[in-house]
Amino acid sequence: MDKIVTKDNMAAWLRSLREKYEMIGPVKRPDGAPEFRDIDMMPPGIIPGGIEVALDNAAWLMPPKDYLLPPTETLFTYDEKDQAEPLKVPLAGDKPRLLLGLRACDARAIRVLDHVYLDGAFADPYYAARRKGMVMVGNVCDEARWSCFCTSVGEPVEWLKDLDAVITDIGAGFVVTANTPVGESLLDSSYLSDPSDQQMNLKVAAWDKLAAIPKRPFADKLAKDFLAWDDPIWEKYARKCLGCGICSYLCPSCSCFDIQDERVAGQIERFRCRDTCQTCYFTLMPSHNPRPEKKMRMRQRLSHKFKYQPEQFDIIGCTGCGRCVELCPVNLDIRQALAEVTPNE
Amino acid sequence: MSSAQPATIEQMKQNPYKPLLATIEEIVEETWDTKTFRAVFQDEEMREKFTYKPGQFQEVSVFGVGEATFCLASTPTRPGSIEFSVRKVGSLTDALHEMSEGAVVGIRGPFGNWFPYQEWKGKDLLFIGGGIGMAPLRSLLNFCLDNRDDYGRVDVIYGARSSDLLCYKTEFDAWRNSKNTNLFLTIDKEEEGWQHNVGFVPAYLNDLAPKPDNTIAITCGPPIMIKFVLQNLATLGFTDEQIYTTLEMKMKCGVGKCGRCNIGHLFVCVDGPVFSYAQIRGLPPEF
Ligand SMILES: Cc1cc2nc3c(=O)[nH]c(=O)nc-3n(C[C@H](O)[C@H](O)[C@H](O)COP(=O)(O)OP(=O)(O)OC[C@H]3O[C@@H](n4cnc5c(N)ncnc54)[C@H](O)[C@@H]3O)c2cc1C
Ligand code: SF4
Ligand code: SF4
Ligand code: FES
Numbered sequence A: 001m002d003k004i005v006t007k008d009n010m011a012a013w014l015r016s017l018r019e020k021y022e023m024i025g026p027v028k029r030p031d032g033a034p035e036f037r038d039i040d041m042m043p044p045g046i047i048p049g050g051i052e053v054a055l056d057n058a059a060w061l062m063p064p065k066d067y068l069l070p071p072t073e074t075l076f077t078y079d080e081k082d083q084a085e086p087l088k089v090p091l092a093g094d095k096p097r098l099l100l101g102l103r104a105c106d107a108r109a110i111r112v113l114d115h116v117y118l119d120g121a122f123a124d125p126y127y128a129a130r131r132k133g134m135v136m137v138g139n140v141c142d143e144a145r146w147s148c149f150c151t152s153v154g155e156p157v158e159w160l161k162d163l164d165a166v167i168t169d170i171g172a173g174f175v176v177t178a179n180t181p182v183g184e185s186l187l188d189s190s191y192l193s194d195p196s197d198q199q200m201n202l203k204v205a206a207w208d209k210l211a212a213i214p215k216r217p218f219a220d221k222l223a224k225d226f227l228a229w230d231d232p233i234w235e236k237y238a239r240k241c242l243g244c245g246i247c248s249y250l251c252p253s254c255s256c257f258d259i260q261d262e263r264v265a266g267q268i269e270r271f272r273c274r275d276t277c278q279t280c281y282f283t284l285m286p287s288h289n290p291r292p293e294k295k296m297r298m299r300q301r302l303s304h305k306f307k308y309q310p311e312q313f314d315i316i317g318c319t320g321c322g323r324c325v326e327l328c329p330v331n332l333d334i335r336q337a338l339a340e341v342t343p344n345e
Numbered sequence B: 001m002s003s004a005q006p007a008t009i010e011q012m013k014q015n016p017y018k019p020l021l022a023t024i025e026e027i028v029e030e031t032w033d034t035k036t037f038r039a040v041f042q043d044e045e046m047r048e049k050f051t052y053k054p055g056q057f058q059e060v061s062v063f064g065v066g067e068a069t070f071c072l073a074s075t076p077t078r079p080g081s082i083e084f085s086v087r088k089v090g091s092l093t094d095a096l097h098e099m100s101e102g103a104v105v106g107i108r109g110p111f112g113n114w115f116p117y118q119e120w121k122g123k124d125l126l127f128i129g130g131g132i133g134m135a136p137l138r139s140l141l142n143f144c145l146d147n148r149d150d151y152g153r154v155d156v157i158y159g160a161r162s163s164d165l166l167c168y169k170t171e172f173d174a175w176r177n178s179k180n181t182n183l184f185l186t187i188d189k190e191e192e193g194w195q196h197n198v199g200f201v202p203a204y205l206n207d208l209a210p211k212p213d214n215t216i217a218i219t220c221g222p223p224i225m226i227k228f229v230l231q232n233l234a235t236l237g238f239t240d241e242q243i244y245t246t247l248e249m250k251m252k253c254g255v256g257k258c259g260r261c262n263i264g265h266l267f268v269c270v271d272g273p274v275f276s277y278a279q280i281r282g283l284p285p286e287f
Helices: A007-017 A104-118 A125-132 A156-162 A181-187 A197-211 A217-221 A232-238 A294-313 A323-327 A334-340 B010-014 B044-049 B091-098 B131-146 B169-177 B201-208 B223-235 B277-281
Strands: A002-006 A022-028 A034-038 A072-078 A097-102 A135-139 A165-169 A173-178 A257-264 A267-274 B020-031 B034-041 B057-062 B066-071 B082-087 B104-111 B124-130 B154-160 B181-187 B215-220 B243-246 B274-276
Touching (some): A002 A197, A007 A173, A104 A125, A104 A294, A135 A181, A165 A181, A165 A197, A173 A197, A217 A334, A257 B066, A294 A334, B034 B091, B066 B082, B066 B131, B124 B131, B131 B154, B131 B169, B131 B215, B169 B181, B201 B223, B215 B223, B243 B277
Parallel strands (some): B124 B154, B124 B215, B154 B181
Antiparallel strands (some): B057 B104
């Protein structure tokens, strides 16, 4: 189902959705930097204007996973003085969340996270609780950033279909496409009307433009068994890596975590926090460390996304979002590594 | 890498991160650095409901310190409590060793796959253990001895650097006295009063030269021991499909989520820890 909303009505429509949903979206901070954040926390009346909801692909810095997997979260608290029920699990909030401004690659990343956290014998109850009521609204990128390569790892137009609703900027207004019943319920609003054929053609053109982003030459290599174990490029790329983990922390589909205990105000809190396979501590055991060298950890990160996850879930774990390309402090570029890696014959 | 789902209990399915509370009822000092803990669930119903299979592991919490992975060293044929043996190597294992009877711990599990003992009915079993590597083997051994008629001859080769480093000494007689069961002990160096073999486990294995026919070999111990045991088993005619072991990787979640324990696309916490040597040969060399 498609509807059209004028640029003037957009803010009013979004505001009306806030009655039902806690809205998270990409906003431009007063200093111009974009980030995903809780729109409800903004002073009322300033979406858009003042602080702008950024429905272009500039709002890419913080990945939406923050709202499914907070950087740290309490798994339970333990209070030894409480004889009756020493162990308590925090409950998730009850107002459903709507994530706004997801790009095709963000939708894909959530698909990857769904596999990791929901598949298998045990589902992750904390992730599942947040994911269950979550509504995903996205938009079609108007152009590719210099760093991104979604079409080289998959089909972003197909990824858009995982969203409940997709907003396409056609210049004079926005075409909003519902993919699910929840998406249709969002479109059930007096601020929206039926689009004309011409408006629909503009929407199709925008989706075609996304699909036509040129592929990188390495795209053809991304078959299942393509990363060579002893490739010299692991060493080459690992040499300047700082092991800072920024590539993992900001990657929308990186999902690994650590579990630790902490004493807070007389009780014990068990929490989990983001972790990265790029440090030597990740796999360090008292007896030995299976990945003591940087080149092994570099190989792990790429292999996990381009080889292990395809084997495990039949999905490439990288969405081509380009965050790790833009944000690595020493300019390591995953695309260059993919271009140079030797296919495993 | 058993394809079947791990046997588990409703609570763990609902929230695999929430430990069940248990009280330490008994602590046995096995060696200078290893203790065996017997824990009983606080929830009385859980004491009967908690079941597991030999080879599976659990995450043990010391609240305020954290968690560590230990295999279930007891057998489900003796329900009511669970046992795990702990070598003191770091912060959590230190904290456990500091505990006295009556202390409270948390238990998450059972996790992972198990020895395919159902497929081994009617076969002879050869256990080859070194040091604390005997812990997962003990679970399977006692399980098989409690179902003695399901299996053929049972041989146990167990070694340690010295006699005071052998665990489960109080059970040796029970093992020896079981029907059609032999216990072969060995230590690295000569000791006064030692009446058993002297020499490394792999060498002793060669001396004993067990026949591979209709036999499954299960081995666990320090990596160097396993390496030579595997070589010698191959020389004795055992195929890769006849040899099983358990692998150890750093673990946190135990349920395939935290991404820590992978070897290639397999996760030791869900696809392991039990692997046949044939499966191990197919893994990337990173464990
Ligand atoms: C499937 C499985 C089954 C197991 N079964 C058993 C069992 O039955 N019995 C048993 O005793 N063990 C078993 N283990 C091993 C056991 O899990 C570890 O010994 C235990 O987790 C150690 O925890 P810890 O907190 O005491 O050690 P830690 O304090 O985590 O670490 C111990 C040592 O590791 C090094 N280290 C750790 N972190 C760091 C760091 N950040 N920086 C530098 N060095 C560091 C140090 O050398 C330190 O002394 C098993 C493991 C697995 C995976
Ligand atoms: S961001 Fe760059 S330097 Fe930091 S761990 Fe990743 S690859 Fe290494
Ligand atoms: S690996 Fe890099 S490009 Fe791929 S999804 Fe993660 S951050 Fe984006
Ligand atoms: S221990 Fe977390 S994935 Fe295996």
